Amino acid sequence: MRLVALDGLAEKSGFQLGQGVAEARAMCPEVDVLPSDRAADRALLEGLADWCSRYTPLVALDGETGLYLDITGCAHLLGGEKSLLDDLLARLFHLGIEARAAISSSAGLSWAVARFGAQSVIAPEEAARVLSPLPMAALRLPADMIETLGRVGLKQVGDIIEAPRAPLARRFGSMLLLRLDQAMGLEDEPLSPRLPVASLSAERRLSEPVQGEDDILGLTQDLAARLKPELEKRGEGGRLFELLLFRVDGRVFRIAAGTSSPLIEPGRIAGLFRERLQAVHDDLDAGFGFEILRLSVPRSEKYEVMQEDFSGTPDRERPLAAFADRVMARLGAESLFLPVLSESHMPERAAVFQPLADVGMLKTLEAAVCAVPAALLAASVRPQRLFQSPEPVEAVAEVPEGPPRSFRWRRSLHRIARAEGPERIAPEWWVDGETAAERDYFRVEDERGRRFWLFREGHYGGPTQPRWFMHGVFA
Amino acid sequence: MAENAVQRETVLSLRETIARIENRRLAGVVKTVKAADPAGFRRRQEGNQASGRKVLPLGIPELDAILEGGLPLEGMTEIRSSQTRDAGAAAGFATALGALCQQARQQKGDAAAPVLWISQSLASTEAGLPYGLGLKAYGLDIRSLILSLPRTVKDALWIAETALSVSAFCAVILEIRGNPASLALSESRRLHVRARAGRIPLLLLRQSGHEEASSAFFRLHIEPAPARERPLPDGSMLCGSIGHPVFHVIAEKSRSPAPVGLFLEWNPHDRRFYPVEPLPAAAAADPEPAHSVARLSASSSRPGGADTMGHLLAFPRAS
Numbered sequence: 001m002r003l004v005a006l007d008g009l010a011e012k013s014g015f016q017l018g019q020g021v022a023e024a025r026a027m028c029p030e031v032d033v034l035p036s037d038r039a040a041d042r043a044l045l046e047g048l049a050d051w052c053s054r055y056t057p058l059v060a061l062d063g064e065t066g067l068y069l070d071i072t073g074c075a076h077l078l079g080g081e082k083s084l085l086d087d088l089l090a091r092l093f094h095l096g097i098e099a100r101a102a103i104s105s106s107a108g109l110s111w112a113v114a115r116f117g118a119q120s121v122i123a124p125e126e127a128a129r130v131l132s133p134l135p136m137a138a139l140r141l142p143a144d145m146i147e148t149l150g151r152v153g154l155k156q157v158g159d160i161i162e163a164p165r166a167p168l169a170r171r172f173g174s175m176l177l178l179r180l181d182q183a184m185g186l187e188d189e190p191l192s193p194r195l196p197v198a199s200l201s202a203e204r205r206l207s208e209p210v211q212g213e214d215d216i217l218g219l220t221q222d223l224a225a226r227l228k229p230e231l232e233k234r235g236e237g238g239r240l241f242e243l244l245l246f247r248v249d250g251r252v253f254r255i256a257a258g259t260s261s262p263l264i265e266p267g268r269i270a271g272l273f274r275e276r277l278q279a280v281h282d283d284l285d286a287g288f289g290f291e292i293l294r295l296s297v298p299r300s301e302k303y304e305v306m307q308e309d310f311s312g313t314p315d316r317e318r319p320l321a322a323f324a325d326r327v328m329a330r331l332g333a334e335s336l337f338l339p340v341l342s343e344s345h346m347p348e349r350a351a352v353f354q355p356l357a358d359v360g361m362l363k364t365l366e367a368a369v370c371a372v373p374a375a376l377l378a379a380s381v382r383p384q385r386l387f388q389s390p391e392p393v394e395a396v397a398e399v400p401e402g403p404p405r406s407f408r409w410r411r412s413l414h415r416i417a418r419a420e421g422p423e424r425i426a427p428e429w430w431v432d433g434e435t436a437a438e439r440d441y442f443r444v445e446d447e448r449g450r451r452f453w454l455f456r457e458g459h460y461g462g463p464t465q466p467r468w469f470m471h472g473v474f475a
Numbered sequence: 476m477a478e479n480a481v482q483r484e485t486v487l488s489l490r491e492t493i494a495r496i497e498n499r500r501l502a503g504v505v506k507t508v509k510a511a512d513p514a515g516f517r518r519r520q521e522g523n524q525a526s527g528r529k530v531l532p533l534g535i536p537e538l539d540a541i542l543e544g545g546l547p548l549e550g551m552t553e554i555r556s557s558q559t560r561d562a563g564a565a566a567g568f569a570t571a572l573g574a575l576c577q578q579a580r581q582q583k584g585d586a587a588a589p590v591l592w593i594s595q596s597l598a599s600t601e602a603g604l605p606y607g608l609g610l611k612a613y614g615l616d617i618r619s620l621i622l623s624l625p626r627t628v629k630d631a632l633w634i635a636e637t638a639l640s641v642s643a644f645c646a647v648i649l650e651i652r653g654n655p656a657s658l659a660l661s662e663s664r665r666l667h668v669r670a671r672a673g674r675i676p677l678l679l680l681r682q683s684g685h686e687e688a689s690s691a692f693f694r695l696h697i698e699p700a701p702a703r704e705r706p707l708p709d710g711s712m713l714c715g716s717i718g719h720p721v722f723h724v725i726a727e728k729s730r731s732p733a734p735v736g737l738f739l740e741w742n743p744h745d746r747r748f749y750p751v752e753p754l755p756a757a758a759a760a761d762p763e764p765a766h767s768v769a770r771l772s773a774s775s776s777r778p779g780g781a782d783t784m785g786h787l788l789a790f791p792r793a794s
Binding site for chain 1: 560562563570603605606613622625637699700720
């Protein structure tokens with residue numbers, strides 16, 4: 001077991017990374033060693049990244065210990081870069097997190113200064129001056145390259161800034177100069193933000209944290225009302241809304257609510273979140289309250305503005321969409337289904353249920369149902385209820401290939417009075433494989449008038465003994 | 476003399492109250508009393524009084540008499556099957572009513588409103604999922620059918636309530652298995668009131684359940700019955716074939732009970748019910764005629780079965 005991370009006091013006491021735990025205990029018996037938990041570290045960093053989205057939507061993870069914040073165009077909201085940085089560090093300090101930060105015009109320079117420098121805000125023209133006294137490690141180079149550079153006396157960044165580039169590249173590879181240029185701001189370095197940036201968002205910062213569900217929903221409706229003019233200007237409606245709740249202790253909750261048709265009405269948006277809050281009720285711990293609420297629209301679509309007519313017949317889609325949204329917000333996306341027919345001879349594949357994702361689907365499905373050839377639909381009798389997986393029954397048939405005389409299903413005996421069939425359905429070899437047995441379907445009625453759909457899989461004299469199954473019940 | 480008149484008025488007003496509670500129009504009584512109505516109970520509007528409940532006549536005098544005019548289009552109707560293996564028949568009967576609601580909407584010229592079928596997952600795993608092809612052949616327009624498979628009874632009730640509060644559906648079928656405690660009298664009352672307020676017919680399809688006091692207008696017990704044979708073009712019957720489905724409908728809760736029950740055949744092509752005579756063989760094979768004689772009491776470890784009709788004020792709570 002080795003030490004992988006040290007706190008400030010341990011560093012001062014002379015421990016080193018990579019040291020064995022036994023050796024550390026020998027140096028200082030009362031040292032407190034905690035097992036490392038990378039998953040928890042990662043979760044903490046992601047939680048911090050969420051928290052940092054109060055400053056900018058563009059937050060990227062940097063390895064296991066750092067975050068990049070792209071604050072282009074955001075600094076003025078907090079009164080300049082310096083005060084943003086002070087605010088950030090002060091808040092992190094109060095959360096109990098020791099952090100170092102720097103603002104500069106390139107990600108590489110900020111990385112270097114935050115870890116090895118002292119200055120906090122660096123103007124673009126100061127890059128060379130600030131970078132020169134820093135050690136080579138500030139350039140994010142691999143350890144063996146730093147060692148090689150050190151062996152020839154290149155220990156500070158300043159040593160290579162002024163040096164001729166061609167020999168450096170020849171001896172140490174292009175990596176060194178790329179990192180140098182990135183730090184100097186000469187080479188562009190793209191940052192990939194952790195989450196996609198919403199096209200629209202509105203935010204409310206509260207001086208007094210709120211806890212109640214009704215307060216949250218009221219504020220959500222306010223935010224939605226603020227989003228409405230912008231959505232209208234674009235001619236769009238939101239298909240997915242995301243509500244970010246920043247708790248005072250730094251935890252951030254994200255609650256997303258999808259809609260089945262583009263939506264701009266604030267009342268209905270708040271209504272969606274009412275159902276979502278009901279659904280996530282136990283997971284949403286308000287604690288001491290939420291201080292920032294942000295409503296964003298990650299996905300939007302064209303919104304058709306419809307004028308109501310004078311005929312008085314209400315539009316059929318709008319209440320249906322409202323219903324679907326409420327149900328799906330509360331019970332999940334897979335709670336409403338539409339029947340879909342497809343061209344297949346196997347009964348279980350010929351009609352399936354597809355989750356309702358979009359109210360517009362109702363229309364496209366009408367077309368799809370009509371597209372299935374009528375011959376396939378009218379050809380034969382089908383039960384009104386179908387078991388998802390056929391249930392085995394014990395059947396007795398008078399003649400081997402004939403309809404059963406009686407059968408036992410779910411431990412009760414049914415004597416068959418009449419039977420129709422067989423209807424032979426051959427397996428679809430392109431799906432089931434070539435060895436699947438064919439089925440002979442019988443529609444039977446027992447003495448009490450119950451009508452069932454039974455089938456025999458395989459036939460007598462075939463490779464396997466035939467088996468009987470119950471597949472559906474008729475009205 | 477004056478005392479007599481006051482007494483008579485009291486009696487009449489009480490009678491009117493009862494008539495209103497029972498949703499029944501006593502011929503003449505209400506109108507004569509109305510003019511001198513001393514009590515402070517709430518009056519309905521004149522127009523409503525004339526039209527009464529909105530119903531969908533099913534075209535069979537006996538059934539319409541049981542249902543007091545037809546299937547109530549605002550409110551709850553319970554359809555019950557006592558065994559799981561009869562669930563197909565009960566679901567078929569409910570589907571037929573749903574198809575009739577759809578048809579009525581289309582004939583009125585309204586846009587096709589969908590039918591919502593809420594089937595608690597326990598019910599649909601036990602008795603099978605509704606099957607699109609079969610329902611289409613049965614006369615239901617599956618282009619406007621929405622199915623919901625909630626996990627718990629509570630979720631199912633919530634979805635039903637939500638659906639009844641938006642006027643988007645032409646019928647809601649709520650399928651529940653057994654008599655769960657979370658759907659007792661007060662919950663059924665709540666659903667019934669919602670359905671009346673939303674002006675949507677709610678069909679509570681109770682699979683293998685006992686009879687239980689509920690707020691539904693009517694409770695129909697559905698049993699399958701042997702089908703007729705298929706007719707041939709020349710008018711004769713194809714021997715040994717199985718024709719259109721036949722149901723044995725017993726009105727368990729109704730103001731005009733018909734204890735023997737009715738035999739109804741559903742014709743998917745015409746989309747209507749036809750009355751049929753019970754097959755003599757079926758009547759003979761039926762060991763238990765519907766409530767005509769007193770049954771033996773049930774085994775001692777279970778609650779006793781329903782007593783003879785007419786003695787019971789309320790059913791014991793089965794849930």
